[in-house]
Every structure is written in C-alpha cells, then in structure tokens.
Amino acid sequence: MIISNDPLGCMVRLEDFPSRHVPVRHVDIWLPAGYEADSARRYPVLYMHDGQNCFLPEYCPYDVPWSVQTAMGKLAAAGEIEPAIIVAIWSLAPLRYLEYRPARPFLYLSELARRRILADLGGWPRSDSYLEFIVEELKPFIDANYRTRTDRAHTAIMGSSMGGLISLYAICEYPDVFGAAGCIATHWPAVEGVIAPYLQGYLPDPATHRIYFDFGTETLDALYRPTQTLVDALMSDSGYMNGLNWMTRDFPGTRHFEADWAARVHIPLKFMLS
Numbered sequence: 001m002i003i004s005n006d007p008l009g010c011m012v013r014l015e016d017f018p019s020r021h022v023p024v025r026h027v028d029i030w031l032p033a034g035y036e037a038d039s040a041r042r043y044p045v046l047y048m049h050d051g052q053n054c055f056l057p058e059y060c061p062y063d064v065p066w067s068v069q070t071a072m073g074k075l076a077a078a079g080e081i082e083p084a085i086i087v088a089i090w091s092l093a094p095l096r097y098l099e100y101r102p103a104r105p106f107l108y109l110s111e112l113a114r115r116r117i118l119a120d121l122g123g124w125p126r127s128d129s130y131l132e133f134i135v136e137e138l139k140p141f142i143d144a145n146y147r148t149r150t151d152r153a154h155t156a157i158m159g160s161s162m163g164g165l166i167s168l169y170a171i172c173e174y175p176d177v178f179g180a181a182g183c184i185a186t187h188w189p190a191v192e193g194v195i196a197p198y199l200q201g202y203l204p205d206p207a208t209h210r211i212y213f214d215f216g217t218e219t220l221d222a223l224y225r226p227t228q229t230l231v232d233a234l235m236s237d238s239g240y241m242n243g244l245n246w247m248t249r250d251f252p253g254t255r256h257f258e259a260d261w262a263a264r265v266h267i268p269l270k271f272m273l274s
Contacts, residue, residue, distance in 0.1 A: 007033060008033055008069050008070060008073040009031050009032045010030070010031045010035065010036070011028055011029070011030050011055055011069070012030075012031065013026055013029075014026065014028075017141075019137050021130070021132045021133040021136070021137065022095075022099065022126070022130055022133045023092060023095070025090045025091075026051065026052070027051065027087060027088065027138065028052075028054065028055060028090070029085065029086070029087055029088070030054075030055060030068070030069045030072075030085065030086040031085060032069075032073070032083035032085065033076075033083070035085075039147075042147045042148060042149045043083060043146075043147060044082060044084040044148075044149050044154035044155070044156070044273060045084060045085045045086075045087060045139075045142060045148050045155050046086050046157070046158060046273070047087045047089065047134060047138075047155070047157045047158070048068065048087065048089065048157070048163075049089055049091060049158075049163035049167070050088075050090075050091045050096075050159060051088030051089045051090040051091070052090050052091070053065055053066060054066050054068050054069075054086065054088040055069055055088065060258065062257070062258050064258045064259045065258065065262065066262045066265050067262055067265075068086055068088075068265055068269070069086065071262075071265045071266040072084065072086070072273075074266070075266055075269055075270055075273075080274060081269060081270055081274045082273060085142070087138070087142055089134070089138070095126065097121070097162060098121060098123060098124075098125055098127075099127060099130040100130070100159075100162035100163060100165055100166040101121070101125040101162065101165065101166075101191070102125065102165055102166065102168075102191060103124065103127045104173070104198060104202070105194035105195055105198035106194055108197045108198060109193075127166055127169055130166065131169070131174065134170070135174055139155075151179075152175075152177060152178065152179040154179070155177060155178055155180075156178065156179065156180035156181065156272045156273065157170045157171065157178050157182070158181065158182030158183075158184070158212075158268060159182070159184065160184040160261050161184075161187045161220075161256065162187050162190060164183035164185060164186030164187065164213075165187055165188075168186065168211070171204055171209060172198075173202070175204035175205065175208075175209065178209075179208065179209055179210065180209065180211070180212075180271075181210075181211050181212070182212045182268035182269075182271075182272055183211065183213045184214055184261050184265075184268060185215050185216060185221055185224070185256055185261065186213060186215070186224065187224075188227035188228065188231075189223055189227075192227065195231065196230055196234060199231065199234050199238075200234060200238075203234065203238045203240075206238060206239040206241070206246070207239075209245065210245045210246065210271065211240070211245070211246050211247075212246075212247045212248075212249075212272060213228060213231065213247070213248040214248065214249040214250065214264070214267070214268070215250055215251070216250070216252070216254030216255055216260060217250070217251070217252045217254065218253060218254060218255045218256070219255045220256035221254065221256045232248050235248075247268075247271050249264075249267065251264060
C-alpha cells in the first residue's frame with residue numbers, strides 16, 4: 001500500500017507483516033527518488049526501529065518524526081551519500097523494552113541476578129527473536145521484492161534510545177549481515193554492568209564494520225556519558241579508530257527527544273552510507 005509519494009521518493013506500507021518469531025506489525029519502506037525510473041539500479045538498505053517515528057508526523061506518537069527521508073534526500077542530492085532504501089519497522093509499545101533489550105549480555109550475570117532481571121522485566125528479553133525476525137524473515141522478503149544490494153557492506157541498521165541498543169546488538173550478533181550500525185542516544189542504563197564483557201567478546205571486525213554513537217546532555221541523555229566513555233575505550237582497544245570506522249559524538253544541550261535526533265540524523269546517515 002502506497003502511503004506517500006513526493007519528489008523525495010515513495011513510502012510503501014506492509015501492513016501486519018507476518019512472523020514466526022514476533023507478533024505482526026507494520027513495516028514502512030521508503031524508496032528513494034528515481035527508484036521507479038531506473039529499473040537496473042540497486043540500492044543499499046537501512047533498517048530502522050520505531051518505524052512509526054521515522055517518516056511522517058501523522059504516524060508518530062510525538063508528532064515530530066525523524067524525517068529520515070528528507071535528510072537522506074538532501075545528502076544524496078549533494079552527492080555525499082548513495083541513496084538507500086529505508087525499512088522502518090514499527091515497534092509494539094507493550095513489547096518494545098523486551099524486544100530491544102539485548103539478551104546475551106545478561107548471561108554474564110549470576111543465576112540469582114538473572115532471576116531478578118526476569119522479575120523486573122516481566123520476562124527474559126526477546127531481542128534474539130526480534131533479530132531473527134529481521135534477519136530470517138524481513139530481510140529476505142525485502143531482498144526478494146525490491147532492488148537491494150544484499151551484502152553486508154550495503155546493509156545498515158539504526159535506532160535511538162533502546163533502538164540504539166538493539167542496533168549495536170544486531171551488528172554484534174549478525175556481523176555477516178550488517179556492516180554498519182547507528183546508535184543514537186543509546187540507553188545504556190538498560191545494560192549497565194553487563195555491556196562491557198559482552199562487547200569484549202562480540203564486537204565485530206573493525207576492518208569490515210562501522211559503528212556510530214552519540215548522546216546529548218539533557219533529560220535521559222544526561223545519564224549516558226559514563227557508560228559511553230567505557231564503550232569508547234572498548235572500541236579503541238578492539239582496533240576501531242574514531243572518525244574512520246567508529247564515531248562518538250556528544251551534543252551539549254540536546255534532549256532525549258525525536259526533534260533533537262531529527263536535527264542530527266544526517267550525521268550518522270553520512271557516516272554509515274558514504
């Protein structure tokens with residue numbers, strides 16, 4: 001179903017996309033300008049979480065979408081990136097925290113600590129099932145029905161807050177699928193105390209991957225600097241070079257809010273897709 005069609009491109013909705021791994025949900029697809037005109041051209045793909053917040057205000061619960069298509073269109077028109085297909089996966093409010101919270105890091109805890117996590121969350125994180133949905137079901141569908149460049153080098157994943165966490169988890173768990181991850185205002189408190197040992201064992205090869213982080217200084221973002229500093233040290237120790245295959249940016253005065261992320265989304269787009 002076509003939702004929007006303008007000079008920047010065309011938005012198509014897959015309503016209630018079925019899955020064996022997760023409950024059904026909408027998936028919005030942005031096809032860049034020129035997609036229909038050149039039937040031979042293939043495109044990189046960017047997968048995004050909280051898909052209802054990505055494109056249009058009428059579907060965003062905060063009335064301020066990221067307008068990712070606008071940022072990408074401007075970068076592509078300026079020749080700074082190759083235009084990409086954007087696959088925006090809607091989140092389900094009752095399950096969002098469970099689906100976006102990385103599961104494997106909690107295996108580093110004692111059995112007692114894991115039981116406490118289960119009690120606090122109301123169940124074990126469902127992030128592994130969510131990533132299986134993307135990798136085993138959604139990506140094959142997108143690759144079969146749209147003109148994509150299917151390899152790792154042309155497949156990226158991005159999100160904010162808990163979406164930043166699941167994007168980092170995705171590139172660590174599926175390094176052969178995702179070549180770049182954008183982790184905007186990553187909600188580190190959800191993995192406090194367990195992310196470091198996990199990343200020490202699972203960060204992907206810096207020779208073939210790129211990872212972007214950022215954070216603000218207001219509201220929830222004020223909590224993020226200590227863990228981000230720890231993660232930055234792990235990135236460096238693992239062979240990543242800031243500004244080359246890894247970037248961490250801080251944005252003083254910015255909040256944990258869609259409008260603030262929309263204002264800077266061109267930065268991770270350029271880093272991942274150029």
